Amino acid sequence: MxxxxxxxxxxxxxxxxxxxxxxxxxxxxxxxxxxxxxxxxxxxxxxxxxxxxxxxxxxxxxxxxxxxxxxxxxxxxxxxxxxxxxxxxxxxxxxxxxxxxxxxxxxxxLKDTLANVGAAVLIIFFRPFKVGDFIEVSSVMGTVKSINLFSTTLTTVDNRSIIIPNGALIAGNIINYTGNETRRIDMVFDIDYKDDLKLAKEVIMGVLLSNPKVLAEPAPVVAVGALAQNSVQILARPWVSVENYWDGMFEMTEAVKLEFDKHGISIPFPQMDLHLKQKES
CATH class of the missing domain: 1.10.287.1260 (Helix Hairpins)
Structure with missing residues (x-):
């Protein structure tokens, strides 16, 4: 034991x-x-x-x-x-x-997800746009709110958030409206063939030059763009700062209409003439 x-x-x-x-x-x-x-x-x-x-x-x-x-x-x-x-x-x-x-x-x-990561790397290093830019991509326009490894978020002008995968974003054309400091406003005004063409051009140019948002350089241009079927088309091409684009366009469009009314310049619109024939009994 x-x-x-x-x-x-x-x-x-x-x-x-x-x-x-x-x-x-x-x-x-x-x-x-x-x-x-x-x-x-x-x-x-x-x-x-x-x-x-x-x-x-x-x-x-x-x-x-x-x-x-x-x-x-x-x-x-x-x-x-x-x-x-x-x-x-x-x-x-x-x-x-x-x-x-x-x-x-x-x-x-996760090859598709990793493709988005690779696209994010390209966006970050080549910087076709940055946060705060107003861009158009994949038929969508908006301000870039954020960029992460997988997607980019845009905020539209009516305050909607649109999330776009980075891979799809760089697969197409990217239009950056705020990539430069200045931007040209393209406007078209139609006048009747009976109206005074030179007077209409002077009125439009006066409106452009009187607007403080229009830049002196490059100088604004007013020219006849086309002799259309129902009107004479006058092109106006003023340059403004990027942040003044929309306000400038709205202000000048309204001002041209009011000046046209003062000077008796008409803006034609499509019309149809109907001829009735009465059949004899």
């Missing part, structure tokens, strides 16, 4: 010593891995925040700042995680292979 007790005690002592050895050896490795992960994560966050503040001070586009911040942070976290696992004595080559295979599978499954 005493021998059995001694045998059991020796086994307990053996396993206790073995457990203590493993705890000492792997406990230090686990502690080291945790320190590598958390300290590395803290350092990465500080460095990425410093990079973000530096880009903000350099007036870098906010979309580019957000993209660079997220991409660098995620990549650095993956590196720190692999380093922490490697400190435990685990062979990380297999993990890299697994991550690569998983990345390939995810890429094939």
């Amino acid at each position: 005493l021998q059995k007790i001694e045998h059991v005690e020796s086994k307990v002592t053996h396993y206790t010593d073995l457990a203590m050895n493993y705890a000492t050896e792997y406990g230090l490795k686990i502690l080291g891995s945790l320190l590598i992960f958390f300290i590395g994560k803290w350092i990465i966050r500080k460095l990425v925040m410093l990079m973000r503040k530096g880009m903000e001070r350099a007036n870098v586009d906010p979309t580019l700042i957000s993209f660079a911040y997220n991409a660098i942070y995620v990549a650095a976290i993956v590196v720190i995680l692999i380093a922490a696992i490697s400190n435990l004595g685990v062979e990380t080559t297999s993990f890299v292979a697994i991550f690569g295979a998983a990345g390939l599978a995810i890429g094939l499954a």
